[in-house]
Amino acid sequence: MIVRVKICGVTDAAGADLAVEAGADCLGFVFAESERRVDVAEALRAAADVPQRVGRVAVFRHPSASEVDRVVRKFAPSRVQSEPDPEVLAAVPGESLLPVFHDTEDLVERVRRFRDAFGDGLILLEGAGRGGRGTRADWTRAERVARLGPVALAGGLTPDNVAEAIRRVRPWAVDVSSGVERAPGVKDPDKVRGFVDAVRAAERQVTG
Numbered sequence: 001m002i003v004r005v006k007i008c009g010v011t012d013a014a015g016a017d018l019a020v021e022a023g024a025d026c027l028g029f030v031f032a033e034s035e036r037r038v039d040v041a042e043a044l045r046a047a048a049d050v051p052q053r054v055g056r057v058a059v060f061r062h063p064s065a066s067e068v069d070r071v072v073r074k075f076a077p078s079r080v081q082s083e084p085d086p087e088v089l090a091a092v093p094g095e096s097l098l099p100v101f102h103d104t105e106d107l108v109e110r111v112r113r114f115r116d117a118f119g120d121g122l123i124l125l126e127g128a129g130r131g132g133r134g135t136r137a138d139w140t141r142a143e144r145v146a147r148l149g150p151v152a153l154a155g156g157l158t159p160d161n162v163a164e165a166i167r168r169v170r171p172w173a174v175d176v177s178s179g180v181e182r183a184p185g186v187k188d189p190d191k192v193r194g195f196v197d198a199v200r201a202a203e204r205q206v207t208g
Helices: 013-022 040-046 065-075 086-091 107-118 139-146 162-169 189-207
Strands: 004-007 026-030 055-059 079-082 097-102 123-126 151-153 173-176 181-183
Touching (some): 004 013, 013 189, 055 065, 065 079, 065 086, 107 123, 107 139, 123 139, 139 151, 139 162, 151 162, 162 189
Parallel strands (some): 004 026, 004 173, 026 055, 055 079, 123 151
C-alpha cells in the first residue's frame, strides 16, 4: 500500500524545500483567507525549486471562477482544491479538481451522491467546520467514505496519530498543515520529517 503525503500551508521556499527533502509527494499553497495565505507571486517564489515530480495544489475555499482562473493561469497548479461549488465545478476540469468534503453525519451519503454525478476521482476529507484548524474527522465515517473511492484524509493529523489513521481509514493520501508547524505557516523540520517517516512506517505495517 502506498500513501501519498501532502504538506499544506506552505508559505515560503524554506517550507517547500523542507517538505520535498522529507519526501512529500505534494505541496499545498493556500489562496483562501487564512493565516497561511499566499498570493501568486509568493507561491511562485516558494515553489521555484520544487521538482516536477512533486505536485502543487492551489487551495481555495469558496472562490469565484475568475479567482480560480487567475491563479491557474499564473501559478499552473497540478490540482485545484476547493469545496465543489457549482461555479468551481464549471471552471475546473474534473481531473484537476480536488473537491473538499467536511465531516458531517450525512458525509457518506453526500460523497456517494457526488461520486454518482461526477465519478470516482480523488476527494479530500477534512474535519467539521473550516479547514486548517486541526479539527479531526471521524475516522469511522472516513473509512466508510474510503470504500467508495480514493480519499485524501486531512484534519487533525500529526506525526503521533497519522499511522493509526492510515491503519483505520486506508486513505489514498494524507494531508497535514498545522500538525507539522511551530507557528502558522512555519513548518517544523522535526515534525515534517517525523510525519513522513510515520506514514512510510504505516505503509509497511499495512502492506506486511
